[in-house]
Amino acid sequence: MKNQDKKENLGYWSAKKKVKEIKGFYVHLLVYLFINIAIIAVAAYQDGDWHTLNNIWTYSTAFFWGIGLFAHWLSVFGPNKLFGRDWEERKVKELMEKDKKRNWE
Template identity: 85%
Template sequence: MEKYYKEDFGYNAAKKKVKEIKGFYVHLLVYLFVNVAIVAVAAYQNGDWHALNDIWTYSTAFFWGIGLFAHWLAVFGPNNLFGKDWEERKVKELMEKDKKRNWE
């Protein structure tokens, strides 16, 4: 019975992770679409590409980019840096070092 519970839990955790990854990619696509549209509208309104030197044209991309980076970090970053997998690898590494010391 416990085996099925662990499998269901693993499936649900994997499904949740896939949903988080999909959410990040949707966020990324919306970010790209909106910011390209802002640059295109700025260029069209002023009739030339010199408007692209205006800092306000890029302020949305900059500040939203900070939020997008935070979203990326929430989905991909901490788990890769100091998540559960990292903890398990580090414990195994330290156990191996201790085992080698005891054998020598």
Template identity: 60%
Template sequence: MELEQAYQNESLEYKRAVKKVKALKGFYGHLSVYLVINILLLIVYTWNEGFINGLKDISNYFTAFFWGIGLVAHAAGVFMPNIIFGREWEERKIKELMEKDRRNSWE
């Protein structure tokens, strides 16, 4: 029985680690695309409007700004997932739902 429990805990830890690695990979991919696209856009804007004018025009930064908000939200979800919905909340919710299913199956 103890060996079985240990295997289940190890399996759960492995699944969590895989999930975390996928989340990190997704974030770093998002960050890479953000940087490449926004650098290319800035190059295009400065090429078309002249270097100084392209850098001065605030409208050239709208894409980077609003996309950056989404990137920050993505980073918060990857690096700070336990702030709102931590592991304790997750375990309580699982137990709550399992208990609810048990009660509904008896009715």
């Protein structure tokens, strides 16, 4: 297999993996919305009083699950500024430069 074919094949599988991650996030988002709307609707219907929706326990699932959903969003769409590929490349170059200077001294 030619080197170019290998690169294209890796690019395809990388893109396919990214699409799968994005799809996974959207499924997670839809489940989050459906379940939390159902929880709030049941809480409202159960007591027949909209004042019970002021209860913090009604929203606790949405809040804590929302934190997890945000983390999922960051892993799929968020910037990898801290330890992403750019950071790795910069760090490798930095360490190579330090090593080069140390060897010349």
